[in-house]
Amino acid sequence: MTFEERLATLDALWQAWAEHGAALTDDDWRRPTRLGTWDVRALYAHHGAWPSMLAHVVTQVRDAAPTHTAASLLRALNAPGGIAHSRRDAVASGAHEDAAAYTTAQALGQFTGVGPRAIEEARTRGPVTVDYLGIGLLRLDEAVSVGIMEATVHLLDLRRALDIEPDVPHAGLAHTAALLADVAPPVAFIEAATGRAPADFFPVLS
Template sequence: MTFDDRLTTLDALWSAWAECGRTTAEEQWKLPTRLGDWDLRSLYAHAASWPFTFPRLVDRVSEAEPTHATAAELLRDFNAPGGAAHRLRDWNAAGAREDAVTYSIAQLIDRFAGAGPDAIAAARRRGPVPVDYHGLAVLRLDEVVSIGILEATVHLLDVQRALDLPPHVPADGLAHTAALLAAMAPPVDFIEAATGRSAAQPFPVLT
């Protein structure tokens, strides 16, 4: 998938998130999710942090060489024991709960409907340059977009399950996310488990 294709996919996913927010009834925002103690509003606020912070990532062009060649490499490191995904879990959870009460639903929706498309347009102009990824790594912008696609896809499924809706996610988002998750798994374990040739369990690869 080219850089432009990835941005088009992310744009479609964020549009789906905006539409989901517009069609969710007031009483549904308090529904529980399958993510610990997050209710639907906290989950939505967490996902909305991506289009909110993406413009900053686009502007953080780095002269350094990427620390990781692909999104899969970076996510493997993040999700390894002691990695950033584990160290920052409580901080991320607290931030989502705080944003859920700080911002109105309309403001959260506008992150997907307004800030998101503007940032995607800026990314198209910037190109797949290396950027400082939240001070944790240096990653090409096309690979950053891959992480955004994964986040938007996985959490949109979380939202739809919480709302008791059938999964309805842009097909390119599903395909790209499935490929990225497969790339994170140890290849031999993944192939043999997927083909029923081994009892090895390579999943989950993402926490």
């Protein structure tokens, strides 16, 4: 995907989040999800942090070579002892706290206001190198790829919680599938995908 295609894909995904949220009933917001103790409101609070995070990341331009791609960053975060494991409880607690603190309008505003503005700012910056939350240096297009993956995976979580078909923007699904394949060990992935070996390396993300 080009940089513009990635931005357009992320924008479409966040539009889907906004549309779903606007249609939710009070009971829907309290529905459980397949993510442990998170209900739908906690899921919105968790992924709703991503538009604000992108708005911050686009300001962190660095005159340096990238240290990671999206795939290598995700691989490092999900390695044994990586942040995905060490901060799992903190992330879960944060989602509950944010869900209790934010109104529905604030939760949806992340996708109708903060997100579109961050995407437009990214568009003006171009695929520059940015500091990704102090974890590594990424090209901005690679950072957007992480956002596409997060938006897609959690949109599937949302639609499953609402008992509706996993009808997610195709570009998001295709880009996420390609990114996850890149995160996986290549030999193990190829042999598992072709039925030559068990897929015992899954999941590649926590």
